[in-house]
Amino acid sequence: MPTVQVPLGNRSYEIQVGNRLIATLGERCRRLKIGTRCAIITDTHVAAKYGDGAIKALKIAGFTPTLIAVEPGESSKSLATVGKCFDLLAAHRIERKSFIVALGGGVVGDLAGFIAATYLRGIAFVQVPTTLLSQVDSSVGGKVGVNLKAGKNLVGAFHQPRLVLCDLDALVSLPDRDFKSGLGEIVKYGIIHDAALFQRLEKQMEPILARQSTALSSLVARCCAIKAEIVALDENDTGARAALNFGHTVGHAIENSIGYGKLLHGEAISIGHVAAAHLSARRLGFPAADVQRIKALLQQAGLPVSLKLTADKRDRLFAAMRLDKKVNAGEIHFVLAESLGKVVWGQRVPDAEVNWALDQIKE
Amino acid sequence: MPTVQVPLGNRSYEIQVGNRLIATLGERCRRLKIGTRCAIITDTHVAAKYGDGAIKALKIAGFTPTLIAVEPGESSKSLATVGKCFDLLAAHRIERKSFIVALGGGVVGDLAGFIAATYLRGIAFVQVPTTLLSQVDSSVGGKVGVNLKAGKNLVGAFHQPRLVLCDLDALVSLPDRDFKSGLGEIVKYGIIHDAALFQRLEKQMEPILARQSTALSSLVARCCAIKAEIVALDENDTGARAALNFGHTVGHAIENSIGYGKLLHGEAISIGHVAAAHLSARRLGFPAADVQRIKALLQQAGLPVSLKLTADKRDRLFAAMRLDKKVNAGEIHFVLAESLGKVVWGQRVPDAEVNWALDQIKE
Numbered sequence: 001m002p003t004v005q006v007p008l009g010n011r012s013y014e015i016q017v018g019n020r021l022i023a024t025l026g027e028r029c030r031r032l033k034i035g036t037r038c039a040i041i042t043d044t045h046v047a048a049k050y051g052d053g054a055i056k057a058l059k060i061a062g063f064t065p066t067l068i069a070v071e072p073g074e075s076s077k078s079l080a081t082v083g084k085c086f087d088l089l090a091a092h093r094i095e096r097k098s099f100i101v102a103l104g105g106g107v108v109g110d111l112a113g114f115i116a117a118t119y120l121r122g123i124a125f126v127q128v129p130t131t132l133l134s135q136v137d138s139s140v141g142g143k144v145g146v147n148l149k150a151g152k153n154l155v156g157a158f159h160q161p162r163l164v165l166c167d168l169d170a171l172v173s174l175p176d177r178d179f180k181s182g183l184g185e186i187v188k189y190g191i192i193h194d195a196a197l198f199q200r201l202e203k204q205m206e207p208i209l210a211r212q213s214t215a216l217s218s219l220v221a222r223c224c225a226i227k228a229e230i231v232a233l234d235e236n237d238t239g240a241r242a243a244l245n246f247g248h249t250v251g252h253a254i255e256n257s258i259g260y261g262k263l264l265h266g267e268a269i270s271i272g273h274v275a276a277a278h279l280s281a282r283r284l285g286f287p288a289a290d291v292q293r294i295k296a297l298l299q300q301a302g303l304p305v306s307l308k309l310t311a312d313k314r315d316r317l318f319a320a321m322r323l324d325k326k327v328n329a330g331e332i333h334f335v336l337a338e339s340l341g342k343v344v345w346g347q348r349v350p351d352a353e354v355n356w357a358l359d360q361i362k363e
Numbered sequence: 364m365p366t367v368q369v370p371l372g373n374r375s376y377e378i379q380v381g382n383r384l385i386a387t388l389g390e391r392c393r394r395l396k397i398g399t400r401c402a403i404i405t406d407t408h409v410a411a412k413y414g415d416g417a418i419k420a421l422k423i424a425g426f427t428p429t430l431i432a433v434e435p436g437e438s439s440k441s442l443a444t445v446g447k448c449f450d451l452l453a454a455h456r457i458e459r460k461s462f463i464v465a466l467g468g469g470v471v472g473d474l475a476g477f478i479a480a481t482y483l484r485g486i487a488f489v490q491v492p493t494t495l496l497s498q499v500d501s502s503v504g505g506k507v508g509v510n511l512k513a514g515k516n517l518v519g520a521f522h523q524p525r526l527v528l529c530d531l532d533a534l535v536s537l538p539d540r541d542f543k544s545g546l547g548e549i550v551k552y553g554i555i556h557d558a559a560l561f562q563r564l565e566k567q568m569e570p571i572l573a574r575q576s577t578a579l580s581s582l583v584a585r586c587c588a589i590k591a592e593i594v595a596l597d598e599n600d601t602g603a604r605a606a607l608n609f610g611h612t613v614g615h616a617i618e619n620s621i622g623y624g625k626l627l628h629g630e631a632i633s634i635g636h637v638a639a640a641h642l643s644a645r646r647l648g649f650p651a652a653d654v655q656r657i658k659a660l661l662q663q664a665g666l667p668v669s670l671k672l673t674a675d676k677r678d679r680l681f682a683a684m685r686l687d688k689k690v691n692a693g694e695i696h697f698v699l700a701e702s703l704g705k706v707v708w709g710q711r712v713p714d715a716e717v718n719w720a721l722d723q724i725k726e
Contacts, residue, residue: 079442079445079446079449082442083442083443086442086511086517086518087511087512087513090511090512090514090517090686091513092514093686114481117520117678118477118481118508118518118519118520119517119518120517120518120519121506121508121518121519121520121600122520122521143484145481148449148450148453149450149452149453150450150453150454154449154453154482154484155449155481155482155483155484156481156484156485157480157481157484157485157520160483208389237484323453323456331444
């Protein structure tokens with residue numbers, strides 16, 4: 001079973017990738033020597049599938065778990081939900097040495113992680129991501145947070161989990177669209193850090209889409225290892241970690257404005273990858289053939305590479321890009337690729353060229 | 364002008380203690396090399412007194428400040444207020460390199476600090492405490508947070524300010540009761556760390572109560588230095604920092620249950636000091652004469668040393684003590700003194716003795 005180390009000094013932890021891991025949650029938590037009281041934070045959909053299994057695993061290992069299930073969906077990543085969960089944690093007498101288990105996708109992980117980061121000024125938490133997207137991305141690295149009306153992830157903290165369990169069995173029952181959304185971030189790891197991974201994806205998309213266990217196991221582990229490597233270089237996101245935002249300047253803007261509730265994260269990011277690839281070619285000489293390879297691979301993964309773009313939607317996209325956390329002194333910045341596997345960040349792009357890039361993703 | 368260093372590696376900062384400091388806020392912020400956009404978070408009372416001066420000082424130094432004034436009082440230390448402030452920060456385009464100035468007492472400092480700790484996953488902030496209590500205690504050390512219905516400070520973070528400016532001029536117009544409340548924490552520093560400071564307080568209470576500038580300057584600086592020393596030993600509150608909770612087990616419980624809205628923090632803590640002193644004598648041989656000295660000094664400072672205690676109130680005090688953040692596995696813990704200037708923490712005290720200590724503070 002692949003194990004990936006995230007080396008962050010006294011905040012180091014392991015990511016375990018394998019089958020039937022939720023059943024081992026209790027014994028793995030016991031090895032962390034944390035308190036006996038704990039709260040599983042999840043959503044009602046995930047609770048129906050894995051809640052009983054997680055509770056049973058924790059109880060057998062001697063823990064006293066309580067389960068808090070929020071509504072599924074992005075709207076739960078809010079301060080209002082955070083407040084309700086805080087009150088429940090206090091009612092359940094969750095103490096400083098207690099811990100939180102985040103059981104679910106990215107929304108649950110970000111929400112539960114932020115709650116763990118701030119309840120009693122921070123308590124331990126364990127990530128049990130149940131979607132492909134959260135297994136390869138959001139569960140690793142300690143970025144946790146919630147949304148404001150003004151934008152996604154505008155409130156949060158850096159709070160590393162004590163353990164990440166990527167149970168591959170959870171991927172089998174994932175809706176097709178959610179699974180493919182995860183592939184949007186996986187393609188990103190190829191672009192920003194690993195040309196060999198990119199080639200592997202080109203060759204193995206079929207077994208991956210068929211969710212073959214061996215293909216998924218090495219893929220999830222490789223993506224986690226890349227993320228761990230980047231996070232270890234730049235835990236607090238002041239440098240190298242920016243590379244992880246490839247495709248996200250346009251992708252987040254799509255999510256935050258015109259695509260909200262319509263496009264999944266990986267779908268918006270997929271379109272963002274295409275925009276960033278075109279800009280990379282225009283500004284940094286990234287090979288035109290590789291722009292096409294990126295586009296083709298995303299299409300092979302069943303992801304969108306363009307969207308309908310009226311003048312009004314274009315304006316809203318620009319406004320959203322200017323509100324992004326990555327904005328500095330009002331300028332829009334991009335992560336751009338020099339070649340497959342090699343990116344540079346903090347690239348200021350003039351509005352005219354951003355507009356040109358939007359033309360490239362216009363349906 | 365006294366300057367106290369808080370040595371915390373790359374989170375180190377200076378505390379400056381002196382007169383007319385708010386007028387120098389802009390130039391001092393400029394030396395920190397932080398962004399130009401900033402938000403002053405304050406309350407409407409403090410804004411009326413010092414808001415214009417702070418804005419002017421920042422503008423002259425080239426900053427673009429905006430002012431956010433919350434309602435005065437403990438009820439603003441809530442998630443609801445945090446949410447409103449977040450929305451205003453986003454509307455004012457506060458970015459990662461922008462910063463927050465906390466201008467006011469402990470409520471404002473804790474609230475604004477928590478907002479700075481979590482907005483965009485953490486931005487810089489500067490503390491400008493305007494009460495004696497916040498100058499000697501809450502503005503130093505990076506503990507920030509808000510209250511839940513279940514208790515005070517149950518949500519928060521460790522987020523160090525980049526600078527603390529203790530403007531002594533702000534103390535002159537402080538209401539008498541607020542000023543004396545600050546003395547409750549100052550007496551604590553004598554008990555836990557500095558017998559000489561305790562003696563000085565016994566001798567100099569008159570000029571201190573008259574708010575003579577030279578007496579206040581060295582007093583505030585000495586308390587900040589003690590706090591800085593303890594915080595440097597234990598930034599994240601897993602050891603030595605517990606000493607700062609002398610008097611707080613009972614004091615917090617009084618605030619959280621029967622005294623809420625009736626007693627100021629320093630007043631509740633003052634009664635807590637007396638309870639802890641009696642327990643110290645009973646359990647650790649702390650001299651009975653020094654118990655009386657503590658009581659006499661607090662009375663000299665105009666602080667309460669007892670309270671009315673019905674059976675019902677006693678029950679509520681116990682319930683509140685059990686909900687404290689410092690509870691571990693349901694046990695109530697105390698910081699107790701071995702001698703003046705020397706304390707030990709994590710002292711488990713049986714309920715019967717806690718009850719006996721409550722008898723000692725019963726009016």
